[in-house]
Amino acid sequence: MLDTTLPRPGFVARFFRSLRLPLNDPFAVAGLAIYAIFILTAIFADAIAPYDPTEILYTPNYDLAADLRPGEDGFILGTTSLGRDIFSQIVYGTRSALLIGLTAAFMVALIGSIVGLVSGYFGGWVDALLMRLADVAFGIPFLPFVIVLAAFLEPSIWNVVIAMALVLWRDTGRVIRSQVLTLRSRSYVDAARVSGSSDFKIILRHIAPNILPLSFLYGSIAIGWAILTEASISFLGFGDPQSISWGYMLQDAFASQALAKQAYYWFVPPGVCIILVVSAGFFITRGYENLLFPKLGR
Amino acid sequence: MRLAVSKPPKPLVSVKDAQLHYRVGSAFSAMRGHSSVVKAVDGVTFEIQKGESVGLLGESGCGKTSMGRLLLKLEEATGGEIEFAGDALSGLKGPALKRYRAKAQLIFQNPFEAVNPRFTIRATLAEPLENAGIPAAEREGRIIEALELVRLPQPQQYLDRYPHQLSGGQLQRVVMARALILQPDFVVADEPVSMLDVSVRAGVLNVFRDVRDRLNLTAIYISHDLALVRYVCERTIVMYLGRIMEDGPTEDIVHEPLHPYTKALVAAVPVPHPDQSHDPLPIGRGAPDPRNPPSGCVFRDRCPLAFDRCAKEAPALRPAGSRKVACHLF
Numbered sequence: 001m002l003d004t005t006l007p008r009p010g011f012v013a014r015f016f017r018s019l020r021l022p023l024n025d026p027f028a029v030a031g032l033a034i035y036a037i038f039i040l041t042a043i044f045a046d047a048i049a050p051y052d053p054t055e056i057l058y059t060p061n062y063d064l065a066a067d068l069r070p071g072e073d074g075f076i077l078g079t080t081s082l083g084r085d086i087f088s089q090i091v092y093g094t095r096s097a098l099l100i101g102l103t104a105a106f107m108v109a110l111i112g113s114i115v116g117l118v119s120g121y122f123g124g125w126v127d128a129l130l131m132r133l134a135d136v137a138f139g140i141p142f143l144p145f146v147i148v149l150a151a152f153l154e155p156s157i158w159n160v161v162i163a164m165a166l167v168l169w170r171d172t173g174r175v176i177r178s179q180v181l182t183l184r185s186r187s188y189v190d191a192a193r194v195s196g197s198s199d200f201k202i203i204l205r206h207i208a209p210n211i212l213p214l215s216f217l218y219g220s221i222a223i224g225w226a227i228l229t230e231a232s233i234s235f236l237g238f239g240d241p242q243s244i245s246w247g248y249m250l251q252d253a254f255a256s257q258a259l260a261k262q263a264y265y266w267f268v269p270p271g272v273c274i275i276l277v278v279s280a281g282f283f284i285t286r287g288y289e290n291l292l293f294p295k296l297g298r
Numbered sequence: 299m300r301l302a303v304s305k306p307p308k309p310l311v312s313v314k315d316a317q318l319h320y321r322v323g324s325a326f327s328a329m330r331g332h333s334s335v336v337k338a339v340d341g342v343t344f345e346i347q348k349g350e351s352v353g354l355l356g357e358s359g360c361g362k363t364s365m366g367r368l369l370l371k372l373e374e375a376t377g378g379e380i381e382f383a384g385d386a387l388s389g390l391k392g393p394a395l396k397r398y399r400a401k402a403q404l405i406f407q408n409p410f411e412a413v414n415p416r417f418t419i420r421a422t423l424a425e426p427l428e429n430a431g432i433p434a435a436e437r438e439g440r441i442i443e444a445l446e447l448v449r450l451p452q453p454q455q456y457l458d459r460y461p462h463q464l465s466g467g468q469l470q471r472v473v474m475a476r477a478l479i480l481q482p483d484f485v486v487a488d489e490p491v492s493m494l495d496v497s498v499r500a501g502v503l504n505v506f507r508d509v510r511d512r513l514n515l516t517a518i519y520i521s522h523d524l525a526l527v528r529y530v531c532e533r534t535i536v537m538y539l540g541r542i543m544e545d546g547p548t549e550d551i552v553h554e555p556l557h558p559y560t561k562a563l564v565a566a567v568p569v570p571h572p573d574q575s576h577d578p579l580p581i582g583r584g585a586p587d588p589r590n591p592p593s594g595c596v597f598r599d600r601c602p603l604a605f606d607r608c609a610k611e612a613p614a615l616r617p618a619g620s621r622k623v624a625c626h627l628f
Binding site: 196 | 367370372400404411412414416426429430476
C-alpha cells in the first residue's frame with residue numbers, strides 16, 4: 001500500500017466536486033461560463049452600473065436625458081424615453097432574473113424531491129394522493145395561472161416564484177418517484193430495514209443521495225423556465241413596477257414605441273440577455289443529462 | 299392416571315397458517331372482477347426450536363423467499379400468525395420492532411446488491427450498531443470482531459474500502475458480519491452462496507456452519523439446491539407453489555423421499571455414487587401459472603401418481619413417521 005498522504009481537499013473544492021459539474025461537455029462549459037459572468041454581474045451590480053436604474057437622468061445642459069443613442073453623453077447603451085440608463089437597467093435586471101431563477105429552481109427541486117421521495121417510498125394511499133395532486137398540477141395551464149395569481153396577490157416578482165413552486169414540482173416529483181420506486185426494491189434498502197433503520201433514515205441515507213443529480217437536472221431546467229415566465233409576466237404588464245427586470249424593460253420599450261423610434265439599443269440587449277441565460281441553463285442541463293443517462297449517447 | 303409427559307420446549311419461531319397473497323392487476327380490473335390473486339405463501343405452518351437449523355427447499359417462485367421475508371417482517375402477512383419467542387410479529391411496532399430487528403437477521407442472496415455502493419465497509423457495518431444505540435467508541439471494536447468471526451483476515455484493511463473493491467466471497471462475508479454483528483438469535487439465509495463462484499462457496503458455507511454452531515443460532519437456510527441444504531441443515535421443509543409438501547429430517551428426506559415432488563427433487567440431484575437409489579421421476583417441465591393453480595393438490599398437474607381425489611381435495615400436512623407430508627398417498 002502506498003503511504004503518500006494526499007493533501008485533504010478544502011471545503012470549497014469538495015463542495016464543487018460534490019456538485020459533479022459536467023466539465024467535459026463543451027456546451028455545458030459554455031453554459032457555466034455564461035452563468036459565471038451573469039452571477040458576477042448580479043453580485044457586483046452596484047459597482048458595475050453607473051446609475052440607479054430607476055433614476056431619471058439629465059444631460060449636462062439640464063435637459064431630460066430621454067431617447068439618447070448609445071454612447072451619447074456617456075450613456076453606454078443610451079437611455080429610455082423616461083431618461084433612465086439602459087445599461088444600468090440591464091445590470092440590475094440580471095439581479096432579479098437570477099434571484100427569481102434560483103429561488104424558483106430551489107423551490108421546484110425541493111418540493112419535487114420531497115414529493116417524489118415520500119410518494120415512491122411509502123406507496124399506498126400517500127402515493128395515490130400525491131400523484132392525483134400532480135395530475136391536477138399537470139392540468140393547470142401555467143401562464144394563465146401565474147397571471148391570475150398575480151392579479152389576486154400584490155404584483156411582485158415573488159408571485160412567479162410561488163406560482164412556479166405550486167405548479168412545476170409535478171415533473172420533478174413524477175420523475176423522482178419513479179427513480180425511488182426502483183431504488184426502494186434494491187436489497188440494500190431491505191438490509192437497512194432489517195438492521196433496524198427507520199424509514200426516515202433509509203430515505204435520507206440510502207435513497208436521497210441517489211436522486212440528487214435528478215433534482216439538480218430538474219432544478220436547472222426550472223431556472224430557465226422561471227426567468228422566461230417572469231419576463232412574459234412583466235411584458236404583459238403584471239410585473240412589479242418597482243423592480244427592474246428584463247421583461248419589464250421589454251414592456252417599457254414596447255409601451256414607449258421603441259420599435260417605431262428604431263431604438264434597437266433599448267429592446268435588443270434585454271432580449272439577448274434572456275436568451276443567453278435561458279439557453280445557458282439548457283446547455284448545463286444537457287451536460288447533466290449526459291452524466292445521468294450516458295446511454296442516450298448523443 | 300396421568301402420564302408424566304415432559305412439556306415440549308417452546309418453539310422460537312412458530313408459523314400458523316401464514317399467507318401472503320398479492321393482488322395482481324389494477325383497481326379497475328378488480329371492480330370488473332378480472333383481478334387475480336397470486337398466493338406466494340398459502341397456509342404454511344411450521345415451528346422451529348431454538349438452536350435448530352432448517353432448510354427451506356423449492357424451485358424458483360415456490361414462495362420460499364417470500365416466507366423468509368414474512369419471518370423478518372419485511373412483508374406483512376395477509377393471513378395467519380407468525381410468532382417469535384411468543385410475540386406475534388403482526389403486533390410489533392416502535393421499540394418492540396426495533397428489539398426484534400436486533401434479534402432476527404437476514405443474509406442476502408446477492409452480496410453486490412445487499413450493500414449500498416456509496417458506503418464504505420465501515421459505514422455498512424456501523425449501521426446496525428448505530429440503530430441499536432451502541433456508543434460510537436465501541437463500534438470499531440465490534441466491527442473488527444464481527445469481521446474476524448466470519449474469517450475475513452486482517453479486517454482493518456477492508457474498513458475504508460468500498461464494496462466494488464471487494465470480491466464476491468469477501469463481500470458475502472461482510473454481509474454475514476452485518477447480520478451477526480448484533481449477535482442475533484435467529485438468522486434467515488436466503489441462498490447465500492448462489493451468486494458466488496463455486497470455488498468460494500465452500501468457504502462461505504463453512505463459515506456459516508461454524509458461526510451457527512458457535513453462536514448457537516437458530517437458522518433458516520433458503521435454497522433450491524438440495525445438496526447445500528443437506529450440508530447445512532438437519533431438518534428440511536420442501537415448498538411448492540406457496541405450500542409445504544414435506545417437512546422432516548434432512549437425511550430421511552434425501553434417502554427416502556415420500557412426496558412425489560420431493561422424489562423428483564432428489565432425483566434431480568446428480569449423485570456420483572452408484573449405490574444411491576436413483577429412479578428419476580418424470581414430472582412436467584414447468585410449474586403452473588401461480589395466478590391459476592390447479593384445484594385440490596397444487597402439484598397434481600405435474601404429478602405422475604395423481605388420482606381422482608387429488609383434484610377434489612387439497613391434502614393436509616399430516617404426520618408420516620419421522621416427518622409430515624401433504625399427499626393423499628400417505
